[in-house]
Amino acid sequence: MNTQTTIAGITFKNPVMTASGTFGSGMEYEEFVDLNRLGAVVTKGVANVPWPGNPTPRVAEVYGGMLNAIGLQNPGIDVFMERDIPFLKKYDTKIIVNVCGKSVEDYVDVVERLGDEPSVSMLEINVSCPNVKEGAIAFGQKADALYNITSELKKHAKQPIIMKLSPNVTDITEMAKAAEAAGADALSLINTITGMKIDIHRRKFAIANKTGGMSGPAIKPIAVRMVYQVAQAVKIPIIGMGGIATAEDAIEFILAGASAVSVGAMNFVDPYTTIKVVEGIEDYMRTYHVENLTDLIGAVE
Amino acid sequence: MKQKITATVLSQKEIAPKIYDMWIATDLATCARAGQFIGVYPKDRSTLLPRPISICQVSDKKDALRIVYRIAGQGTAEFSSYQEGDSVEILGTLGNGFPTEAAEGKKVFLMGGGIGIPPMLELARELPASVDKQIIVGYRDNQLFLKEDLEKNGTVYIATEDGSVGTKGNVMNAIEENGLQADVIFACGPMPMLRAIKKYAEEKGIEAYISLEEHMACGVGACLGCVVKTKEVDHHSHVHNARICTDGPVFEAKEVEI
Structure with missing residues (x-):
């Protein structure tokens, strides 16, 4: 049985990754999860300088999921290179760094810094965070803007780049095609879906930012649909995510066309979710006599 | 060491209107300290996130934890229905205690x-x-x-x-x-x-x-949901935003801007 999967020439021991922003750089989950067993750790977004993020409350629970508007609080690339990268290098897992910025120059800055770090396998470009007003999402909701930033980053990146797509668009396949045309090596989807919750007793927004990104099991059918649509529209590989709680969920994404999957909000609900998904995929492959995980990619009929 | 475990309810009673007193048998008590908290998970899967609840007492034998909590919503309402012998899912122990x-x-x-x-x-x-x-x-x-x-x-x-x-x-x-x-x-x-x-x-x-308390998601310092403004730069993000769940929940008052 071979659980390996390959994206842009990088081979992962299994298709299970962590969705950016739900796992830090792995330190907070080291006590729960043997990081060696993950296909990759996808880090929390990192910018060229520290970002303080949004006011609190930043999170709220909704039916079958949650809203967040953290606002990409992060320590900046200097601390990240000194602390987080050496931590992750101790483990036998691939490192994918999520990169955020407010301008093209910000992204380029981080991408170039990471280019000197061979332990980083891939870069995931966050052009789809719904909670940051400047930049970020502005690059991810218009096909021409996405094309431009993707092609610009490809000029500077030493590692393959994954463009992380927003579901908050009219037609996600248009965005996927623009990223592919600009040279993106892979796509990841979906980022969170913009939502809102109102506390009726206090007549106030549940989170200070008013809107937040929805994640959790309630969004999974939307995510599976978008992964399928994008898989039909482009040839580059897809990392699928959105509400994955179990191996069955992960396999749905793979059958829909994802080459790998990420566990996001469910890390908060059960810190052992990633490992359970790894083991459950193996069980599924045994049960259905699947020799290679790659045989499952896009195999829905 | 933090763990998510399934523990057993030893007793539960309402000690004031909407205030409940629950003893939970768990090995997590061996390392529990005053000022720490546990995350308690509702079984109703429409409510996913752990509810942060402070530790009220650690048994003398260090084999049980007592929580005293108010019904504040759907999750805590569910907890209040638990009876002796029922299972309860908890994450703990979380945060630093009082110095x-x-x-x-x-x-x-x-x-x-x-x-x-x-x-x-x-x-x-x-x-x-x-x-x-x-x-x-x-x-x-x-x-x-x-x-x-x-x-x-x-x-x-x-x-x-x-x-x-x-x-x-x-x-x-x-x-x-x-x-x-x-x-x-x-x-x-x-x-x-x-x-x-x-x-x-x-x-x-x-x-x-x-x-301090704040709305939390993970409870372990990963999601950055529960921050408080600090006088000095915090050691995690270097931006004057400490994490209440892991850097706290107890802070020296002069260090935080509340």
């Missing part, structure tokens, strides 16, 4: 307001014998939950909002009315109370350690 060593040989205020009272019980139990413990608690009315337990561990002063017992008003009024003094303060309660204590401690030039 009890700061109280050695000193006169101390243990101040609790409303549902911030429970952690004061375990704190009173853990503080060394050399500490002069003045426990000042504020209730809404004459529903004085945990009063007897607290009285076994220190001198208790009560304030009630409606004036039915003790000082009419809040814990600050009780300090004034009783002419109390301290070298160190430990506190947990609503934000206006913590702000008043921070101001009081700064005026008196004494140390105050306050336990």
Whole structure:
């Protein structure tokens, strides 16, 4: 049985990754999860300088999921290179760094810094965070803007780049095609879906930012649909995510066309979710006599 | 070591309207300290996130934890229905406790307001014998939950909002009315109370350690949902935003901007 999967020439021991922003750089989950067993750790977004993020409350629970508007609080690339990268290098897992910025120059800055770090396998470009007003999402909701930033980053990146797509668009396949045309090596989807919750007793927004990104099991059918649509529209590989709680969920994404999957909000609900998904995929492959995980990619009929 | 485990309910009772007292058998008690908390998960999968609830007491044999909590919504309403022998999913133990060593040989205020009272019980139990413990608690009315337990561990002063017992008003009024003094303060309660204590401690030039709360998702420092503004740069993100779940929930009052 071979659980390996390959994206842009990088081979992962299994298709299970962590969705950016739900796992830090792995330190907070080291006590729960043997990081060696993950296909990759996808880090929390990192910018060229520290970002303080949004006011609190930043999170709220909704039916079958949650809203967040953290606002990409992060320590900046200097601390990240000194602390987080050496931590992750101790483990036998691939490192994918999520990169955020407010301008093209910000992204380029981080991408170039990471280019000197061979332990980083891939870069995931966050052009789809719904909670940051400047930049970020502005690059991810218009096909021409996405094309431009993707092609610009490809000029500077030493590692393959994954463009992380927003579901908050009219037609996600248009965005996927623009990223592919600009040279993106892979796509990841979906980022969170913009939502809102109102506390009726206090007549106030549940989170200070008013809107937040929805994640959790309630969004999974939307995510599976978008992964399928994008898989039909482009040839580059897809990392699928959105509400994955179990191996069955992960396999749905793979059958829909994802080459790998990420566990996001469910890390908060059960810190052992990633490992359970790894083991459950193996069980599924045994049960259905699947020799290679790659045989499952896009195999829905 | 933090773990998510399935534990067993030993007992549950309502000790005041909407305030419940639950003992849970769990090995997590071996490393539990006053001021720490656990995440309790509803079984109803439409409510996914753990509810942060402070530890009220650690059993003498270190094999059980007591939580005293208020029904605040769907999750805590579910917990209140648990009976002896039921399972309960918990994550713990979380956060840093109160720095009890700061109280050695000193006169101390243990101040609790409303549902911030429970952690004061375990704190009173853990503080060394050399500490002069003045426990000042504020209730809404004459529903004085945990009063007897607290009285076994220190001198208790009560304030009630409606004036039915003790000082009419809040814990600050009780300090004034009783002419109390301290070298160190430990506190947990609503934000206006913590702000008043921070101001009081700064005026008196004494140390105050306050336990904060905020909406949380992970409880382990990963999601960055539950931050508080800090005077100095925080060690995680270097942006003056400490994580209440892991850097706290207890902070020295002068370090946080509340």
